[in-house]
Amino acid sequence: MEMNMKEWVTRVKQSKARLAIPLMTHPGIDLIGKNVYDAVTNGRTHFEAIEALNKKYPAAASSIIMDLTVEAEAFGSKISFSTHEVPTITGRLVTDHESAMNLDIPRLDAGRIRQYLHAAALAAEQIKEKPVFAGCIGPLSLAGRLYDMTEMMTAMYLDAAAMHVLLEKCTTFIADYADAFKKAGTNGILIAEPAAGLLSVEMCDEFSSTYIKEIIDKVQDKNFIVLLHNCGNPGHLTGSMLSTGATALHLGNKLNLVDALQQIPETTLVLGNLDPVDIFKSADPQKVYDTTLKLLEDTARYSNFIISSGCDTPPGVPHANIYAFYNALAFFNKESMHIK
Numbered sequence: 001m002e003m004n005m006k007e008w009v010t011r012v013k014q015s016k017a018r019l020a021i022p023l024m025t026h027p028g029i030d031l032i033g034k035n036v037y038d039a040v041t042n043g044r045t046h047f048e049a050i051e052a053l054n055k056k057y058p059a060a061a062s063s064i065i066m067d068l069t070v071e072a073e074a075f076g077s078k079i080s081f082s083t084h085e086v087p088t089i090t091g092r093l094v095t096d097h098e099s100a101m102n103l104d105i106p107r108l109d110a111g112r113i114r115q116y117l118h119a120a121a122l123a124a125e126q127i128k129e130k131p132v133f134a135g136c137i138g139p140l141s142l143a144g145r146l147y148d149m150t151e152m153m154t155a156m157y158l159d160a161a162a163m164h165v166l167l168e169k170c171t172t173f174i175a176d177y178a179d180a181f182k183k184a185g186t187n188g189i190l191i192a193e194p195a196a197g198l199l200s201v202e203m204c205d206e207f208s209s210t211y212i213k214e215i216i217d218k219v220q221d222k223n224f225i226v227l228l229h230n231c232g233n234p235g236h237l238t239g240s241m242l243s244t245g246a247t248a249l250h251l252g253n254k255l256n257l258v259d260a261l262q263q264i265p266e267t268t269l270v271l272g273n274l275d276p277v278d279i280f281k282s283a284d285p286q287k288v289y290d291t292t293l294k295l296l297e298d299t300a301r302y303s304n305f306i307i308s309s310g311c312d313t314p315p316g317v318p319h320a321n322i323y324a325f326y327n328a329l330a331f332f333n334k335e336s337m338h339i340k
Helices: 005-014 026-031 036-041 043-056 070-075 097-102 113-126 139-147 149-158 160-183 194-198 201-219 238-242 257-263 276-281 285-298 319-339
Strands: 078-080 088-090 132-137 188-192 225-230 248-251 269-274 305-309
Touching (some): 043 113, 070 139, 097 160, 132 139, 132 160, 139 201, 149 160, 160 201, 201 225, 238 248, 257 285, 269 276, 285 319
16 A cells, blocks of 8 residues: 655654554464464465454554565575474575676566565555555675675675675665565565674675665655664664665664664664564563563653564564563553653
C-alpha cells in the first residue's frame, strides 16, 4: 500500500505515545502452527506468520523475516536448512580476484527470492493500517557470505581490488532486490549489515557505507524508506551509518543507546536495542518488563526513538515475554501521558 513515509516519520516523532517495532516473525510462525523451514521456503506461509503476529500484537509496523542466506543462495551458495532454526550457509563461492570477476549477478527469480517477494507483496496488500518493511542483507555482509568472513577480512588488506569487484556486484543485486520489494508495495526495507561492525570507521566508510549509500540513493523516496541495521556496531560506527542517508538506524545491544541518540540528529529515526536472546528469549517475563521499562525511561526525551529488539528475535521466544514487552510499553505510555 502506498503511504507517504515522510509524513509517517513526522507522525512518529510527534506521537505522544512511544511506538514499538520489534524485529520478530518467528513467534508468528508458532501462532499458525508451522515451522521455520515452512516459512523460509514458502511465501504464503511466511505472510501468514506476519499477518498472525500483526493481529496479535500492536507493533507500529510489520516486517518480514531477517534471513541473511537468501541473497547468497541466489548467487549460488549452498544452504543448510533446519526445521526449527534459521538457514545457514555452507562453503564459499569466491576465493580470489578471478572468481570475483567471474561471478554472475543473479536474476530475481533465483533461489528463494520469489518466495520472499511474494510474502512481502501479500503483506503489503493485506496490512493497510501500518507500514510493511521488507528486509535484505547489506553488501559487505553478503560479500562475507560469498567469500568467507575471515578470508574477506584479510582480503580487504591484501586484495582490496577484488573486494571492490565483489562489493559492486553485491550492491547491484541488492539494489535491484530492494527495488523489487518497493514495486511489490512495501513501504521500506531494513538492510542488515552486521559484518560492518568488525571494521574501523575508515574501512566501514570504504567497504560498507559507500555501497549502502548507492542503494539508498536508488530506492529511497517519500514513499519508501531505508532502515540500516548494524547489530555489530559497538558505538564507533554510528557516524558512518548516518553518512549513508538512511531514514532510520536500527542499532544492536552492543552499544549504549543513549550515547548513540546523543550523536544522531532527531531527523533520523533510531530503533533498538533490547537483547533478542538474553532478554526476549531467555529472560523471565518480569525481567523483560523491567528491562523494557528502563530503556523507555532512559530514552524518554528522544522523540525520534522507536523501541525494538537489537536484532531479529530467534525462534523460541515465549509469548509471555512478548506480552511483558508490550505491557511495559503500555505502562510507560500511560504514565508519560499522565505526567504531561
